[in-house]
Structure formats: C-alpha cells, structure tokens
Amino acid sequence: MTNSSATKPISPDSATWPRWVLLAALLLGNVALATGPWFVRLADTGPVSSAFWRLFLALPFLALFARATGQALTGIPKPTLILVALGAVAFALDLSSWHIGIEQTRLGNATLFGNAGSLVLLFWTFIISRSLPKGLEWLAILFALGGASILMGRSLEISVATLIGDLFCLAAGLFYAVYLLTLQDARKGIGAWSLLVWVSIFACPVILALALLLGEPVWPTNWTPVIILFVTSQLIGQGLLVFSLRHFPPLIIGLALLTQPAIAAVIGYSVFDEVLMPMDVLGMALLGGALLVARLKRDERPTPPSLTSG
Numbered sequence: 001m002t003n004s005s006a007t008k009p010i011s012p013d014s015a016t017w018p019r020w021v022l023l024a025a026l027l028l029g030n031v032a033l034a035t036g037p038w039f040v041r042l043a044d045t046g047p048v049s050s051a052f053w054r055l056f057l058a059l060p061f062l063a064l065f066a067r068a069t070g071q072a073l074t075g076i077p078k079p080t081l082i083l084v085a086l087g088a089v090a091f092a093l094d095l096s097s098w099h100i101g102i103e104q105t106r107l108g109n110a111t112l113f114g115n116a117g118s119l120v121l122l123f124w125t126f127i128i129s130r131s132l133p134k135g136l137e138w139l140a141i142l143f144a145l146g147g148a149s150i151l152m153g154r155s156l157e158i159s160v161a162t163l164i165g166d167l168f169c170l171a172a173g174l175f176y177a178v179y180l181l182t183l184q185d186a187r188k189g190i191g192a193w194s195l196l197v198w199v200s201i202f203a204c205p206v207i208l209a210l211a212l213l214l215g216e217p218v219w220p221t222n223w224t225p226v227i228i229l230f231v232t233s234q235l236i237g238q239g240l241l242v243f244s245l246r247h248f249p250p251l252i253i254g255l256a257l258l259t260q261p262a263i264a265a266v267i268g269y270s271v272f273d274e275v276l277m278p279m280d281v282l283g284m285a286l287l288g289g290a291l292l293v294a295r296l297k298r299d300e301r302p303t304p305p306s307l308t309s310g
Helices: 019-034 036-042 047-056 059-068 080-105 109-116 115-131 135-157 160-183 192-213 224-247 252-258 259-272 278-297
Strands: none
Touching: 019 036, 019 109, 019 224, 019 259, 036 047, 036 080, 036 109, 036 224, 047 080, 047 192, 047 224, 059 224, 080 109, 080 160, 080 192, 109 135, 109 160, 109 224, 109 259, 109 278, 115 135, 115 160, 135 160, 135 278, 160 252, 160 259, 192 224, 252 259, 252 278, 259 278
C-alpha cells in the first residue's frame, strides 16, 4: 500500500527507547504469540472459526493504532489493494490451516512447523537466483530435513491424526511464505498497522466462508478463550512485534522467535499432558536451528509484519 498522505506515519524512534525496553517488547511479543495455540484449543468454536474471531475482533483496534500513528487507511491505489487482497487470501489459508493443525498435533510441533515460512523463503531464493545453497544454507537444509523427519515420525507413532496435524501446520508455513512474497512490494510506503487493517478486512470473509463450508460452529458460547486469543495474539503479541522488530538484527529476531516453540511445548506438557521424549527435543532443536539459519540468510528485504506465528 502507498500512503496517500504527504506526511510519513509516526513511529517510535529507537533513540527514544532504552535498549532493554525494546528487547523486553520483542521477547514479550513472542511469549504472547506462543500462548495463542492454547486458546485455540480452549475455544468452543471450530478452529477456523476461532481464526476468524481473532482477526475480526482486533480490526477496530488495529484501525485505531493506524490512525494514532498517522498511517492512512484510505486513498490506496487499486493495484496495491489487489495485491493486498491476494496476499490476504494466502494469509487466510495460512491461519486456517494452522488452527486446524493446532487441534490435531502437539503445540510445540504446531508452532515450529507454522513458522516454516522462513525455510520456504530460503528455498525460494535458490530458485529465483538459480543458485545452489552455500555454507550454512546446506546446514539449514540438513537440520530442517532431519528435525522434520524426527518430529513427524514421532507424531506418526502417536496417531495418524497427529501426523496430519503436522502437515496442516507445514501447509500453513507455505501459505505464509506466499503471503510475504505477495506483499513485499505492496508494503513499500505504507505503515505496518494500515497494512494489517486491510489484510484483516480481506482475510476475514475468506476465513468465515471456510469455517461455514467446513460446518464448524462459529458463534462462541464461551467468549473468554476467543477474547483472550485476540488480545494476546493480535493486540499484545502483534503490537509489541510491530513496535520492536525493526530495531534488531536477524540473529536477535531469530533467537527470540525460538522462544515460541519452547513455551508452546511447556504449555502442551503442563496443560495437555503432551510428553516430550529425548528424540522430540532433538527434532525440535534441529528444526529450530534450521529456522534460525534461514532467517539469518534470508534476503534483507522489507516484509509484511507477522500476523501469524501465534
């Protein structure tokens, strides 16, 4: 999107905030996102329906954040809106697939596989540049294949449904990479909050249609999990990341990202009795290492703010 206003969106400058505040915001944002799968499971709607509510309920707050930071919500060129709409469809499929996977596999697996978009983007750079991996990129591929094989093998030992949950979460990571690639040009000149508003506007009806096609219950009888989900994931988690991400290099962002599967695994163990064996820990470590390397090696290009990953 392009901001039609001559004035640039107001955003906090890194010089005005102590480093520890920015780091705390980065970590707390990831912690908030890591709790998302917990409340997806607690919601008494269907999983795709809970994805709809987390976006729909957050929309007015996202619009307020955009206006408060001087970001225009109107006057966006039609070609940019078309790109945003296409990206929003990919995001809707990402969030729907991820929520379905959360209900079927372990929380640690869901969070790791749901963040696989970084690996997909790494592979995409090889394709568009017609080049082979080098150095740490080979290591990332080996770690990703090894870690995914271990985790999916362990899921199959539990049940076929758990393995299918892993596949849904992997599909979510693929859709998220499509979302990023589609919107990488549309984001130029537009603020993060304004982009999130329009992505949500286009994604909400797609997610709602999917929920209805799947025959899910849409209207909650208990609103508490859904409200906590949208507050933690879309307001606190997303808000803190939009505030803090641009102030850190890829290494710090990647390390902070790895707190998500660790926290999700702890929640899975303590709340849902999802026991982790040594091979599970090894698989998570390998896949987490692959995600970290992929984020480090990814092209230094602007990408849309994360709406998923919790």
